[in-house]
Amino acid sequence: MSVFRSNGVRSAMAALPFAPILLICAILGNVNCQKDKEAEEFVCPEGTQGNGNFADPATCRRFYQCVDGYPYLNRCPSGLYFDDISKYCTFKAEARCGPIATTPAPITEAPLDLATKCDPAACQLPYCFCSKDGTLIPGGLDPEETPQLIMLTFDGAVNLNNFELYKKVFNGKIKNPNGCPIRGTFFLSHEYSNYAMVQALAHDGHEIATGTVSQQQGLQDKGYEEWAGEMIGMREILRRFANVSRTDVVGARAPFLKPGRNTQFKVLEDFGYIYDSSVGVPPLPIPVWPYTLDYKIAHECKSGTCPTKSFPGLWEVPFNAHYVESFEGGHCPYLDQCVLHNHDSDEVLEWLQEDFSRYYEQNRAPYMMPFHTNWFQIKALERGLHKFLQWVSGL
The missing domain is CATH 2.170.140.10 (Chitin binding domain)
Structure with a gap:
């Protein structure tokens, strides 16, 4: 197996039928x-x-x-x-101590199930892809012929707390088969972001994508104007303060993996986004491949706020749950949310290897490794990740 990373998730989608190699991207960690x-x-x-x-x-x-x-x-x-x-x-100055009481916001749109079940005959790559249960490989490829993609993604602000830690991951030592160093995808939020650092990441070839301006809870129940203000507003902030072109920002992620039902995806469709990466998938023995939203989502919607209408050509890069069956730490969408406490770097490496094997030894769905900053503040987790990237680049 080899390693490939051209320019974030976006390029991976375009390369699916052709690249015989592995993609690497990144996100934040835990405590x-x-x-x-x-x-x-x-x-x-x-x-x-x-x-x-x-x-x-x-x-x-x-x-x-x-x-x-x-x-x-x-x-x-x-x-x-x-x-x-x-x-x-x-x-301490940034922490809002809890418990903070929350009141669920009212649902502002009636659930409409307008999307139909997958029709493989009518859904053809590169503009459409679906399958009965979401686990089939695009193009009908055999697993041995399929590139194993790895996507490193990072959520939240980029600033002095994490910029140097991210640079250690992308230090140029791990490279793709074409000789280019691996790259990541950063889903940016506004608060506490240092836009000079964001611009530096974009200059180095990392993909810049949008989270939301405020990362507020309850956004999944808000209307079109709120979603446009949060996501398109974030894209405008990136353009103005980090000199990242609108046309380069084509991916989005909802706060706390709570998609905004049909409203969020209508905003993404209207403003020319290529993909979303907010939909969580429950723990499954075989992981789910990215798909377009032309048809009904083939898997259970973990958040309960997934789109029910059809959004032709808009890709979803789902969050397959991370877990290891022999480990009691449960399952998690973000790697920093898995209970990897009191483990040294070699044990973290073994856990990541076993989690990764469900993808590599089966249908080779993209292995997304999403993080928050906290992961990199624990030395054993940080070193375990570096060991995993070194190991997987040699397969």
């Missing part, structure tokens, strides 16, 4: 976890499918990570505090 007697007194909130990060009522220095309904007590790294809005550890 040191450990069980504690106090965790037995904390009950994971209802309505979260038993998963997520929640503030410790006793102190802002800790939080609970719920995995399949069981709470694990986590401590933020030294000097950092848990932000109950963004759901990660940050500096």
